[in-house]
Amino acid sequence: MYQHFRGMGSKDASAGYRKDRDPRAMLFVPRYGLGTPDQYKNHLDALDLTGVVMHPYRDHRQACPFERVNLYSGWLKYGSCMVRYLPEWVLRQFEKVQTILRHPAESAPPMINLVEITHRFQHALDYALTPEQLGHYAIHGVEAVKGYIEWFYHHCHPCMILPDMLVPVPRPPEREVIDAVAAHEDGEHGYL
């Protein structure tokens, strides 16, 4: 969270962090940030893309190169428990333009057994997102295709909103890009 969200708890760089080799987790000194869950909740509700760093590891690639296995899409398992891993839902975290998505059952079909999951992960590259699925490079890192945000609010988000809650109005996508560029120019992107 500290990596992706500014203004949430600590941003302090640990003294003695060696940029070229230490894992990123060592960069931060945690401390109590905003306090209660409700304060965080309000913060999250008000969050827009200017407060987010989608891909914070650009200057960390020397220590930790990007592996294509990150783009594996399908099931992971832990013991006998299966969980979905679907990078196509968060393409912006991979520096791509976010697209409107297929149903999760397509990339992670529900009828699958644990042995098959092991097998698929062993051949993870065969199940990784293809360049076509990845789509276009996101120049500003926050772009989504036209209509994404409306789709998101209509198809995904309602599940999370209780009947008595106010439905927030999505911001137009162009606005997000303009704001992100402005934030970038203000030099707010750097941590160190």
Add this chain to the structure above:
Amino acid sequence: MQRSGLGWLQDTSYILIDHGLICAFVKRWHEETSSFHLPFGEMTVTLDDVSCLLHLPIDGMLMSHETITRDDAVDLMVTHLGSDPGDALLEVTRTRGAHCRFRYLRRIFKERLLQQLELENEHGMTQEVRRLWDQAVRIYLLYLVGITLFTDKSQTVVDVVYLGYFRDLDVVASFSWGAAALAHLYRDLNNAAHWNCGQVLGYRTLLQV
């Protein structure tokens, strides 16, 4: 330690866990897609995050194990940690499962190191010394994953099943510890989201950074 691919775990854990932050994010978690729903779309913890934040191996075999019995756990401890069968039996009985306590691991870790040191001073580097050294490394690794990646509710015991991955110390890094850690985190988020933010058990440091 670095050879096992788990070495960095010694340095990457936070003592301070921000409950408020974790709780707020749990409420945004969506099981169907394993992602957080935020006002501008979705985000999640990816394998790339795990690898950059913790430098765990991502590529490799997916860990696959099923629950083991208490007898299996005793066997594993005796064979790979050099435990006394009586002690091992006591551990599984006390913890009522295929687990052993961190306290016990700390004790036998010291024992192995001392035994190894004594023997080495006496006879030099023998096969027996090497065996004791390997056992000490396994004890340490089991302890390390127990207090970091795979914490459980009690916070005092670790599942002996992971010992299976430390049998051959040369191949520890060929397992995708990152994918296992991530799957464990997702599972905990799924559970926590169901139970209205009771407790996220997994490796909370991973979520917090």
